[in-house]
Amino acid sequence: MESTTLRAFKYRLYPTKAQITSLDTTLALCQRLYNGMLEERRGAYKKAGKSLTAYNQMKSLPEVKAALPEYTGVNAQVLQDVAKRLDKSFKGFFRRVKAGQKAGYPRFRSRDRYDSFTYPQPSQNSVSGDGKHVYLPKIGNVRIKLHRPFCGKLKTLAVKREGPEWYAVLTCEVPRAEPLPETGSRVGIDVGTTWFYVTSDGEFCENHRLFQASSKKLRVAQRSLARKPNKRSNRRKKTKERAAKLYRKTARQRRQLHHEEAKKLISSHDLICHEDLNVKGMAQGNLGKQIHDVAWGQFFQILAAKAEEAGRRVIAVDPRFTSQRCCICGHTERGNRASQANFRCLSCGHTENADVNAAKNILSKGQAFVAQRISTETACHEKPRLSGLG
Numbered sequence: 001m002e003s004t005t006l007r008a009f010k011y012r013l014y015p016t017k018a019q020i021t022s023l024d025t026t027l028a029l030c031q032r033l034y035n036g037m038l039e040e041r042r043g044a045y046k047k048a049g050k051s052l053t054a055y056n057q058m059k060s061l062p063e064v065k066a067a068l069p070e071y072t073g074v075n076a077q078v079l080q081d082v083a084k085r086l087d088k089s090f091k092g093f094f095r096r097v098k099a100g101q102k103a104g105y106p107r108f109r110s111r112d113r114y115d116s117f118t119y120p121q122p123s124q125n126s127v128s129g130d131g132k133h134v135y136l137p138k139i140g141n142v143r144i145k146l147h148r149p150f151c152g153k154l155k156t157l158a159v160k161r162e163g164p165e166w167y168a169v170l171t172c173e174v175p176r177a178e179p180l181p182e183t184g185s186r187v188g189i190d191v192g193t194t195w196f197y198v199t200s201d202g203e204f205c206e207n208h209r210l211f212q213a214s215s216k217k218l219r220v221a222q223r224s225l226a227r228k229p230n231k232r233s234n235r236r237k238k239t240k241e242r243a244a245k246l247y248r249k250t251a252r253q254r255r256q257l258h259h260e261e262a263k264k265l266i267s268s269h270d271l272i273c274h275e276d277l278n279v280k281g282m283a284q285g286n287l288g289k290q291i292h293d294v295a296w297g298q299f300f301q302i303l304a305a306k307a308e309e310a311g312r313r314v315i316a317v318d319p320r321f322t323s324q325r326c327c328i329c330g331h332t333e334r335g336n337r338a339s340q341a342n343f344r345c346l347s348c349g350h351t352e353n354a355d356v357n358a359a360k361n362i363l364s365k366g367q368a369f370v371a372q373r374i375s376t377e378t379a380c381h382e383k384p385r386l387s388g389l390g
């Protein structure tokens with residue numbers, strides 16, 4: 001295991017009007033450069049069957065600057081990073097093609113789809129000593145709000161636009177945390193709509209109804225948007241901004257809660273088993289809206305990242321029959337499910353809360369997996385991930 005890991009810290013920026021203009025200009029120039037370089041790569045390939053590399057394209061940046069003087073207003077490393085970013089999307093494309101997966105050729109990005117630029121080698125003193133400003137070369141000292149401290153060696157500094165708001169994302173190299181002491185506890189969790197999750201220990205974690213309040217507001221805003229068909233009206237624009245703001249707020253709250261719930265599970269269990277849900281597939285059904293609301297996909301991802309940091313294991317198991325199987329005798333029949341809430345085994349008579357019974361089955365499937373160490377790609381989430389983003 002490596003001794004360091006990358007962690008991202010995201011902070012709100014409060015640029016002045018003049019700074020907003022330069023931020024917007026920088027983004028627009030980066031976006032044009034990105035599309036220009038993509039065009040160049042396509043052309044080189046079509047004409048000569050040649051592949052250009054990020055290095056080739058970086059070398060031609062001085063020519064770009066000579067021809068288009070506005071580019072001298074953008075930090076050189078930021079421009080180089082655009083070439084690297086394009087290179088990354090090509091590498092991803094070729095990797096997927098090679099693996100026989102569905103792969104889309106890198107696409108041109110519209111202004112709306114190009115919302116960040118990166119300083120790949122920022123100064124360690126980018127954030128001022130009092131923590132109130134961040135220095136962005138060619139833009140200036142921009143006011144920043146460090147709502148929590150960051151730590152480690154600053155590796156990259158990205159500037160991101162989200163609607164009318166601006167953020168700085170500081171990616172830092174931090175020492176890997178000491179693995180948490182073993183607890184000797186293993187748990188299965190069954191996620192649902194009535195409860196956020198239910199554990200094999202019989203613990204019920206509440207579904208955060210808080211979102212329902214904000215998502216109701218969001219729905220109201222969206223409906224009101226639909227009633228204003230004139231795309232150029234000012235009122236429509238205002239409503240749209242309000243809806244986007246609400247959406248961002250809801251997403252932030254949800255993320256925060258997912259972090260808290262994941263932390264709780266990680267601190268008390270060595271092994272956590274959950275269903276390998278095809279969340280997308282389920283979201284198409286009746287429960288769609290609510291499932292979408294709790295966004296388990298994100299939760300499982302956060303859980304896996306935290307587990308990795310803490311030296312815990314998270315296993316996603318095939319969920320089939322976990323709700324119909326009796327956790328005592330193994331008898332599996334649809335009729336065992338007496339009602340949505342109650343399980344009653346038709347063979348041995350065992351009765352239990354249906355979700356707890358399912359969670360117990362999920363745990364035993366996970367334990368069987370650990371015992372046999374069957375390594376299938378879908379059964380195990382143990383990839384390193386960038387944690388803490390957002």
Ligand SMILES: [Zn+2]
Pocket residue numbers: 326327328329330331345346347348349350
């Ligand atoms: Zn039974």
